[in-house]
Amino acid sequence: MGDVDPAFIQDTLHRPKLAVIEAEGIPLIDLSSANASNHVSQIADACKNWGFFQVINHGVPSESRRKIEDAARKFFALPLEEKRKVSRDEVNPLGYFDTEHTKNVRDWKEVFDCVVPTPAFIPASPDPDDKELNELTNQWPQYPPELREVCEEYAREMEKLAFKLLGLISLSLGLPENRFNLLFEESTNFIRLNHYPPCPVPHLALGLGRHKDSRALTILAQDDVGGLEVKRKTNGEWVRVKPTPDAYIINVGDIIQVWSNDTYESVEHRVTVNSERERFSIPFFISPGHHIWVKPLEELTKGEKPKYRAYNWGKFFATRRRSNFKKLDVENVQISHFKVSE
Numbered sequence: 001m002g003d004v005d006p007a008f009i010q011d012t013l014h015r016p017k018l019a020v021i022e023a024e025g026i027p028l029i030d031l032s033s034a035n036a037s038n039h040v041s042q043i044a045d046a047c048k049n050w051g052f053f054q055v056i057n058h059g060v061p062s063e064s065r066r067k068i069e070d071a072a073r074k075f076f077a078l079p080l081e082e083k084r085k086v087s088r089d090e091v092n093p094l095g096y097f098d099t100e101h102t103k104n105v106r107d108w109k110e111v112f113d114c115v116v117p118t119p120a121f122i123p124a125s126p127d128p129d130d131k132e133l134n135e136l137t138n139q140w141p142q143y144p145p146e147l148r149e150v151c152e153e154y155a156r157e158m159e160k161l162a163f164k165l166l167g168l169i170s171l172s173l174g175l176p177e178n179r180f181n182l183l184f185e186e187s188t189n190f191i192r193l194n195h196y197p198p199c200p201v202p203h204l205a206l207g208l209g210r211h212k213d214s215r216a217l218t219i220l221a222q223d224d225v226g227g228l229e230v231k232r233k234t235n236g237e238w239v240r241v242k243p244t245p246d247a248y249i250i251n252v253g254d255i256i257q258v259w260s261n262d263t264y265e266s267v268e269h270r271v272t273v274n275s276e277r278e279r280f281s282i283p284f285f286i287s288p289g290h291h292i293w294v295k296p297l298e299e300l301t302k303g304e305k306p307k308y309r310a311y312n313w314g315k316f317f318a319t320r321r322r323s324n325f326k327k328l329d330v331e332n333v334q335i336s337h338f339k340v341s342e
């Protein structure tokens with residue numbers, strides 16, 4: 001193991017297999033208008049069977065993606081002490097971070113988080129009686145100077161795509177296309193820049209441990225290296241999402257699972273690393289306003305029991321944020337904690 005910090009080493013059960021299984025069958029949906037009549041049923045099948053799909057002809061200009069990818073490379077190439085000037089800390093959850101732990105094992109990665117659009121607010125504490133809000137403040141590095149502008153431009157493109165996808169998801173659940181729109185007023189959307197450096201022990205560590213995304217929907221740009229693995233619903237096997245040039249990978253997050261009363265499930269995924277090539281990825285997490293109470297939609301629970309109690313998104317976020325900062329002995333707050341017993 002050489003000099004590798006034992007904090008990175010996964011339990012035997014969670015170590016990646018050496019033989020990669022390519023995911024056959026993760027749906028690839030062509031969002032160009034010529035195919036519009038199929039979009040809703042394609043999305044319904046993808047959300048039910050995989051919780052993941054890829055989109056092409058999505059309308060996001062490739063220039064906008066190239067600019068943010070270039071800026072991310074420039075930022076992560078800076079010396080550590082430069083990056084640490086914009087480090088996230090116990091007060092500010094945004095900025096640079098290289099000591100993330102997922103399920104208490106350290107991830108082989110470094111990240112930069114920013115919230116867009118601004119201003120965005122979250123509760124000051126997890127305490128339900130504390131009504132104080134804090135504004136989320138981005139920490140922009142000095143270099144590359146264009147980072148802020150490219151993130152803001154990229155976020156505007158992501159939002160357009162997000163509303164297109166949320167509209168299709170809503171239709172696929174038998175709801176009006178704009179059903180979700182109001183829930184995203186005063187959103188807490190954020191962009192994460194991920195950098196996974198080459199790893200000397202790729203069979204023992206993970207770039208990002210198995211997890212589900214806690215927000216509504218994730219739109220991910222991955223580069224051509226590959227490493228994202230999805231837990232296939234049919235047999236629980238980890239399968240690799242093959243990089244498709246210019247495509248976006250979309251996955252349903254926990255909030256859509258709750259809104260849809262489990263019709264669509266948030267699926268576990270993880271990232272493997274390799275000893276030769278660094279990898280970059282950029283997820284955009286679409287998230288409601290802090291004031292939103294997340295619960296199964298009434299239209300979908302007529303004649304059916306809601307499977308979750310309502311939880312306040314802002315308080316959930318504040319609780320996660322507090323525990324994310326430290327390596328914990330207890331499990332992070334999860335939607336399963338709000339599940340109504342059968």
Ligand SMILES: O=C(O)CCC(=O)C(=O)O
Pocket residue numbers: 192194208213220222227228269271280281282283
């Ligand atoms: O890097 C990737 O491919 C996935 C990242 C991811 O799942 C996340 O940041 O939540």
Ligand SMILES: [Fe+2]
Pocket residue numbers: 211212213218269
């Ligand atoms: Fe994720």
